[in-house]
Amino acid sequence: MHDASPILKAVNLHKAYRKDAINVPVLRGLNLEVFEGEFVSVVGASGCGKSTLIHLLGTLDRPDQGRIYLDGSRIDNLPAKQRDRLRNRTFGYIFQFYHLLPELNTLENVLIPHMIELSLWRWWWNRRELKQRAIELLDRVGLSHRLKHKPRELSGGEMQRAAIARALISQPRILLADEPTGNLDAANGAEIIRILRDLNRNHGLTIIMVTHNHELVPLTNRVVRMQDGVTIDQQTINPTKALVG
Amino acid sequence: MYKILLCWRYLLTRYLALACIISVTLGVATLIVVNSVMSGFSNKLQDRLHGLLSDIVIEGRTFDGFADPDEKMRRIRESAIGEKIAAMSPTMEVFAMMQFRMPIEFGVDEIQTRPVRVIGIDPKSRAAIGGFAEFLEEQKNATEPSFELRDPVARRRYELRQRALKPPLVETDPTQPPPPAPPETEFKIPEGIIVGHALATFRYTNKDGKVVEYDVLKPGSEVILTTVSGRRLMPVYDRFVVCDRFKSEMSEYDANFVFVSLEHLQKLRTMEDRVTSIQIKLKDAREAPLVVAELEKLFPKSVYQVSTWQDKQGPLLAAISIEKGILNILLFMIVGVAGFGILSIFTMIVVEKTRDIGILKALGASNGGIMKIFLGYGLLLGLVGAFFGTGIGLLITERINEIERFLTGMTGQPIFDREIYYFNEIPTYVSTWSILIINFGAVAIAVFFSVIPALKAALLHPVQALRYE
Structure with missing residues (x-):
C-alpha cells in the first residue's frame, strides 16, 4: 500500500452498450486507482472493456453506475462544459489510429487544443509563442522537418508522434493512450514507447496505456489485467516514487 | 480560432460544397438580374407616367369641365400654397375620331380612321409643367413649343399633297396646246396638331426578322378630327396639319x-373659356399630399377632383409592385431549392466528418463549438455564393442587351420584342438596397439550412464518432 492519494480513482464502474435492442454490459463494477507519475498499462482480451475504461476516465463518456474522482473530486457527473475543459487541459489523448485532422498540417494539428481553449483574440495575441512551443514539441518527437505536411504525407509512426505532440501541447496531467502502438510496426512502436517512457520518467507525466502487446508491460510501472469488465489482477513492475512512498 | 480555420479548410478541400456555392450563386445572380430589369421597367414606366402627368391635377367632374381657369389659377397662386407651385397649365381633354389618307407611297388610296384622345393645351405653359416638350420629335426640348408648321419641307409637302389631291377643273383637249399653268395659289395651312408616334407610324417584323417602322403621318400630313361640342354634344370637326x-x-x-x-x-367645341383640368407642377413633389389637402379646401369635392399623379395611376403602379413582389417570392424559392441542396450536402459532409467531430470533442471542443463550425461553413458558402452571384448578376445586368441580341440570334426567337415595347434597349436599374436584401436573404437561407446538419454534428456522441468507420 502507499500513503499518497490517487490522482485518478474509479469506483464500481458499470457501463453497458445497447446493440440491436440488447444490453451488452462492458464494465461490471470496475475499481482502479492511478497515482501521480505512474505509467500504468491496462491489458486484457478484446472486448473486456479496456477502451471503454479509458473513455470513462477521460470524460469522453459517462458511466451507467459508479464514480470517477480526479484529485478527490468527482468528475463523472460534471456538466458538459467542465468535462470539455478537463479533456482540453487535464487529459491528453493518444489513439490507435492517430486521429489527426486531415485538413490541417502537422503544426496546426498540434496546435488544435490551444485553438479550442483560447478565444480568437487570445490566440492571435499569443500565436507566435504557442507556435514556438508546438515546434519544440514536434522537435522533441523528431518531427520538426514535417511541420507543413498533411497527415496523408506522414508515415504511421510520424502520425503517432504528431498525435503525442498534440496530446502534450496543453501540458496535461494525465496521458490516456489507447493502443498507441497497435497500428505500428515494431520499430515505430518501440520509438513511441521510448517517447512515452521519457515523458513519464523525465517529466513525471502520469500515463494510462491500454495495450494488447504484452511485451510493453515490463516497460511500465504497473499492469492492470482486465477480464469481463473488471480488474482481475494488478501487479507492480517498476515502482515509482509515489508507489514506494 | 479552430472554427474559422476548419470552415476555411473545408471550403477549400470539399469539392462537394462547390455545388452549394454554385446554386447560391445562380440564385443570387438570377434575382439581381430579374430585379434590375423589373426595376428598370418599373422606373421607366413611372418616369414616363409621371413625365406626362403633372404632380397634381384638378379635374372637373363633368364632361364639359369648368369655366374660367385663369381665375382658378389666380386663386391658387394667392392661397397659402401659392409659393409651392412651380407652374400651372389649363387643359381640355376629349375623345375624338381622327381620319387621314394613307401616304401615296403605300400605293393604296385609303382613308384611315382611328379613335384618339385629344388634349387641348397651351404649349408654353404645358412645356413648363414638363413631360411634353422633351418628347417632341421636331421641337425636342424647345422652350416654347408651338402648333405652327415651321419646317419649310413639311409645308411644301402639305402643299404638294393638296395639289395632287385637287381634281383638274377642265378636261384638256390633247389636240390643243396646253393652257398656261395657273398661278400657284397660297394654301391656307390649317391649325397644327401633334400626334402620338404610334399613331403616326406602324411597325412590323420583316422577312429578316427586323422590326421595321413606316411613317403614315409626318409633319405636313393632313388629318381631320371629329369630336363633339360642349353641352349640346353635336358632332364638330376640323382639318389639322x-x-x-x-x-x-x-x-x-x-x-x-x-x-x-x-x-x-375650345372654339371647335364651342366651350370658350372652359377647360376639363388644370395641371400643376410643384417646386417639391414630396409636398403633393399637403397641397392636395389645401386644394380640396379651395375647390369643393362635389364639383372638382384633386389628385396626384400616383392617385391617377394607382392601379397600374400597384400592379407593377405586386408583380415584382410575387416574382421575388418565386425567385427566392430558387434560393430555397439551393438551401435544400445545402441541407443534403451538409448532411453528407457531417457523415463524412464524423470521426473528425469525435477527435475535436476528445480534444475538448464543445457541442456549441462543433455547431458553429458547420453554421460558419454554411455562412461561408452563402457569402462566397452571394459574392460571385452578385458579380455575375451585375455583369449580366450591364450586358443584358448584348446577351439578349446574342440569344435572339442563336434561337431566332425575339426575347425582348421591340414591337411591343417602345424602348430600343431593355431598361435596367440596379438598386443597392435590393442587392443588399438579396445577399442577406441568400446568406440567411444558406445558414438556415445548415442548422439541422450542424445540430446533428453537435449532438454526435464523441465515442461513437471516434469509432465511426
Missing part, C-alpha cells in the same frame, strides 16, 4: 394622344 410627333415611349400614350391648341379646341 401634323406639325410634330410625340414619342414618350409609353405605348398607351403614343398610340392614343394627339395635342392641339387649347384655344382652337
Whole structure:
C-alpha cells in the first residue's frame, strides 16, 4: 500500500452498450486507482472493456453506475462544459489510429487544443509563442522537418508522434493512450514507447496505456489485467516514487 | 480560432460544397438580374407616367369641365400654397375620331380612321409643367413649343399633297396646246396638331426578322378630327396639319394622344373659356399630399377632383409592385431549392466528418463549438455564393442587351420584342438596397439550412464518432 492519494480513482464502474435492442454490459463494477507519475498499462482480451475504461476516465463518456474522482473530486457527473475543459487541459489523448485532422498540417494539428481553449483574440495575441512551443514539441518527437505536411504525407509512426505532440501541447496531467502502438510496426512502436517512457520518467507525466502487446508491460510501472469488465489482477513492475512512498 | 480555420479548410478541400456555392450563386445572380430589369421597367414606366402627368391635377367632374381657369389659377397662386407651385397649365381633354389618307407611297388610296384622345393645351405653359416638350420629335426640348408648321419641307409637302389631291377643273383637249399653268395659289395651312408616334407610324417584323417602322403621318400630313361640342354634344370637326410627333415611349400614350391648341379646341367645341383640368407642377413633389389637402379646401369635392399623379395611376403602379413582389417570392424559392441542396450536402459532409467531430470533442471542443463550425461553413458558402452571384448578376445586368441580341440570334426567337415595347434597349436599374436584401436573404437561407446538419454534428456522441468507420 502507499500513503499518497490517487490522482485518478474509479469506483464500481458499470457501463453497458445497447446493440440491436440488447444490453451488452462492458464494465461490471470496475475499481482502479492511478497515482501521480505512474505509467500504468491496462491489458486484457478484446472486448473486456479496456477502451471503454479509458473513455470513462477521460470524460469522453459517462458511466451507467459508479464514480470517477480526479484529485478527490468527482468528475463523472460534471456538466458538459467542465468535462470539455478537463479533456482540453487535464487529459491528453493518444489513439490507435492517430486521429489527426486531415485538413490541417502537422503544426496546426498540434496546435488544435490551444485553438479550442483560447478565444480568437487570445490566440492571435499569443500565436507566435504557442507556435514556438508546438515546434519544440514536434522537435522533441523528431518531427520538426514535417511541420507543413498533411497527415496523408506522414508515415504511421510520424502520425503517432504528431498525435503525442498534440496530446502534450496543453501540458496535461494525465496521458490516456489507447493502443498507441497497435497500428505500428515494431520499430515505430518501440520509438513511441521510448517517447512515452521519457515523458513519464523525465517529466513525471502520469500515463494510462491500454495495450494488447504484452511485451510493453515490463516497460511500465504497473499492469492492470482486465477480464469481463473488471480488474482481475494488478501487479507492480517498476515502482515509482509515489508507489514506494 | 479552430472554427474559422476548419470552415476555411473545408471550403477549400470539399469539392462537394462547390455545388452549394454554385446554386447560391445562380440564385443570387438570377434575382439581381430579374430585379434590375423589373426595376428598370418599373422606373421607366413611372418616369414616363409621371413625365406626362403633372404632380397634381384638378379635374372637373363633368364632361364639359369648368369655366374660367385663369381665375382658378389666380386663386391658387394667392392661397397659402401659392409659393409651392412651380407652374400651372389649363387643359381640355376629349375623345375624338381622327381620319387621314394613307401616304401615296403605300400605293393604296385609303382613308384611315382611328379613335384618339385629344388634349387641348397651351404649349408654353404645358412645356413648363414638363413631360411634353422633351418628347417632341421636331421641337425636342424647345422652350416654347408651338402648333405652327415651321419646317419649310413639311409645308411644301402639305402643299404638294393638296395639289395632287385637287381634281383638274377642265378636261384638256390633247389636240390643243396646253393652257398656261395657273398661278400657284397660297394654301391656307390649317391649325397644327401633334400626334402620338404610334399613331403616326406602324411597325412590323420583316422577312429578316427586323422590326421595321413606316411613317403614315409626318409633319405636313393632313388629318381631320371629329369630336363633339360642349353641352349640346353635336358632332364638330376640323382639318389639322401634323406639325410634330410625340414619342414618350409609353405605348398607351403614343398610340392614343394627339395635342392641339387649347384655344382652337375650345372654339371647335364651342366651350370658350372652359377647360376639363388644370395641371400643376410643384417646386417639391414630396409636398403633393399637403397641397392636395389645401386644394380640396379651395375647390369643393362635389364639383372638382384633386389628385396626384400616383392617385391617377394607382392601379397600374400597384400592379407593377405586386408583380415584382410575387416574382421575388418565386425567385427566392430558387434560393430555397439551393438551401435544400445545402441541407443534403451538409448532411453528407457531417457523415463524412464524423470521426473528425469525435477527435475535436476528445480534444475538448464543445457541442456549441462543433455547431458553429458547420453554421460558419454554411455562412461561408452563402457569402462566397452571394459574392460571385452578385458579380455575375451585375455583369449580366450591364450586358443584358448584348446577351439578349446574342440569344435572339442563336434561337431566332425575339426575347425582348421591340414591337411591343417602345424602348430600343431593355431598361435596367440596379438598386443597392435590393442587392443588399438579396445577399442577406441568400446568406440567411444558406445558414438556415445548415442548422439541422450542424445540430446533428453537435449532438454526435464523441465515442461513437471516434469509432465511426
